[in-house]
Amino acid sequence: MDETISASQEQVILVGLITPEQNETKAKEYLAELSFLAETAGAYPVKKFFQRLDFPNAKTFVGQGKLNEIKEYIVENEMISMIIFDDELSSIQLRNIENQLEIKVLDRTNLILDIFAKRAQTAHARTQVELAQYQYLLPRLTRLWTHLERQRGGIGMRGPGETQIETDRRIILSKIALLKEELKHIDKQKATQRKNRGKLVRVALVGYTNVGKSTLMNLLSKSSVFAEDKLFATLDTTVRKVIIENLPFLLTDTVGFIRKLPHHLVESFKSTLDEVREADLLVHIVDISHPNFEEQYDIVTKTLLEINHIEKPTIVIFNKIDSFSYSPKASDDLSPLTLENFSLEDLQQTWMSKIHHDCLFISAKDKLNIEHLKEVLYKKVKEIHVTRFPYNDFLYQNDF
Template identity: 80%
Template sequence: MIEQTEIYSEQTVLVGLITREQNEQQAKEYLSELAFLAETAGAIPVKKFFQRLDYPHPKTFVGQGKLEEIKNYIIDNEEIGMIVFDDELTPAQLKNIEDALQIKVLDRTNLILDIFAKRAQTAHAKTQVELAQYQYLLPRLTRMWTHLERQRGGIGMRGPGEAQIETDRRIILTKISLLKEELKAIDKQKASQRKNRGKMVRVALVGYTNVGKSTMMNLLSKSDVFAENKLFATLDTTVRKVIIDNLPFLLTDTVGFIRKLPHHLVESFKSTLDEVREADLLIHVVDISHPNFEEQYEIVNKTLIDINKEEKPTIVVFNKTDAFTYTPKAEDDLTPLTKENISLEELEQTWMAKMHDNCIFISAKNRTNIEALRSLFYGKVKEIHITRFPYNDFLYQNYTEEDFE
């Protein structure tokens, strides 16, 4: 795997834009998420910069005035070691910003790739991340050789920097090809494992990152899947056999989604997402305590449509009710309700009326409403089970651990 960016405990500056497509409230929320990403990677966010532009500046992402403001802040605060932008920067933007600020520059994609590289545990996940890293690196090779720019071109004056870039490009292209072949072999193995699971009903946990999918997995399957209050705590797909009232099914914990999930990662994690494609039932877990849970809900739904065109039966589980807070309106306040002052009970009634018996509110951490969750799972799995085995009782099958990894 490509060596990870050394950003542990580095103080960092975050930069975001307020545009026509992204209002001020959204920009602040997105930069808060970027700060969480930076903390997950080990950095310490100390300052946020915003600029209002119709679209990112083609050369430096932000305007020259804002870039100068950021530069002065970095000069006045020598402990700052890195700056992170909340969008994917072009190779030219990365180079121009580094030249202007003389500091390490990362974009959102690079930061997410770094987190994935640190979190990957199995050979499968490591291969997927390494492929995404090389695909991200390939168009950005030029900026890695800026120290050789003094070499002048012209007839008979081909610089060693340019020659080295071409050599590195060929090496990376070869490496990408080898990694793709390696992933094809792993994909075939994974497909064979899924086939060996027979006709058992398959249930997949999906949702935004850090909504509590792994905690739910542990609760329902009595397993010990790694769970932590950080983004992308789980990268490796985990499958466990769960039995509720003598009815068995397979429960899969999948990697969390996020806004602007890098395209290279979506492509390289294809076999992981196949677990979602082949599931009979999706459990969409939502963090009800998050101020923008509705936007996260829509982002996941859009991603699911992108990776799986057919609609699947879905249960929406609103988790973290223990962390839900709101500010009740005064009795004489006649202004319309907003999401900041709607109670949990009102939200429950709204969503239950909208989705009928396909949603439930729980706290996996405090085990609140877990028995009702089990009953809901049982009913939905039984419906699928009966259509699959209409006449014969299900024969319990013995599976090796390899079938579920």
């Protein structure tokens, strides 16, 4: 056993497909993220399997030959206790794969739900996660109820069904209805809270998971929101009052987005998304050090349009320039440029600065260019503030 693997960590296999819609490069990128998700959940990925198919096998997701190959690997490595697929599996696929491999089978959605169950701290977040879990379980009752009598603990098994096996679909539907009613009540409370905040300008931090939203929240609000280098480090929406110079506004830290975001979570986290819908200004944070930050930017932008249906005033912040490396696309020199030999002024001249009309480059961790960010925030918030409190405009006449 690898010395880096703790006794409590489950050793897992990851499986992804290479398809006409998802080439080999993308498949590898997605499985790298799935590996990060597994590590966040407390697992230790030991092997990745890929298969090239036109579309997933309806019965076993991968072909029978690949499944046999995976089976042989599991037999040879008896410490492996789980296999995780990078797409959502049907109840038939789950049942067939588990019958053949005889180990625990998870898909991407179930893994994300498990992380959410682990991370949820408040009653509100726990209720949202529980609803999403039951909505995921409902169409898979046949498979799950067949195997729950030998259900083991660990990743993917937190929450519903952990202590009592429920075999009646009517009971599950009743639970879903009850949780929806509970969330309606909570949503009303949240809506009232938002109204009670008055007419202060609302600024929401949005972005892909693990881009540094909570770190920036702590920096601007001088608070101590939990921040960690893991996916979905925080689930609960946090709102803080921030004052820059003489201008107060409300700053909201929201749950991070991710590719292939389970629709169960989108529905369950409605009140969290309402914070985004009702924000006056969005601060879209992008991890410039991530090799696929362009795709992450596009995923968040697309999701925001789906949530809001309209474009809101937005500032795009490229964070983590302290970890930045950049290889120019049209250059004979393939050696990466780092912040040491690529200045902030140079960054502002790249194509990245043209991605949006309001772009900034910062490091929240090292507090680089934060004063410029505050100036831009002040200007944007002030533009909205004076439309609500025009009689206070004289306060800002000599500013900037």
